[in-house]
Amino acid sequence: MGLFKVQVGIGIQRDGARILFLESLDLLVDTGATYTTIPKYLLERLGIEPVGKMPVKLADGRIVEKKYGGIWLNILGRPVSVTVLFGDENDIPILGATSLEQAGFGVDPVTKQLIPTQAIQASLLIY
Numbered sequence: 001m002g003l004f005k006v007q008v009g010i011g012i013q014r015d016g017a018r019i020l021f022l023e024s025l026d027l028l029v030d031t032g033a034t035y036t037t038i039p040k041y042l043l044e045r046l047g048i049e050p051v052g053k054m055p056v057k058l059a060d061g062r063i064v065e066k067k068y069g070g071i072w073l074n075i076l077g078r079p080v081s082v083t084v085l086f087g088d089e090n091d092i093p094i095l096g097a098t099s100l101e102q103a104g105f106g107v108d109p110v111t112k113q114l115i116p117t118q119a120i121q122a123s124l125l126i127y
Contacts, residue, residue, distance in 0.1 A: 004029055004112040009074030019072050019079060022046050027095035031107055035096045040086035050086055075103040076114060
């Protein structure tokens with residue numbers, strides 16, 4: 001798949017108040033990345049605090065520990081609450097697969113665009 005970027009709004013919500021989209025950022029669409037990654041200096045500037053740490057496997061095979069938290073993204077007009085990794089200063093801002101799925105988007109590799117998808121909910125009845 002060819003690489004491309006999409007402009008995404010980054011927002012916060014405090015105490016059930018309205019979502020405030022405070023920043024706009026071009027994120028590299030990477031369906032091979034599980035989570036969205038945004039440099040920690042930007043997240044900290046917006047007042048987004050980490051809630052924990054998790055092991056993350058990098059493209060070169062190394063496993064590192066990254067802080068994570070929750071943010072709101074506005075992806076092509078669809079607001080969605082997602083998990084975000086606190087990237088290092090030199091990390092490329094990435095829009096990961098779970099954020100795309102949560103917002104209801106897939107990737108068209110030919111046109112290099114996000115395309116709307118339908119959510120699937122399966123239920124299993126156990127008797």
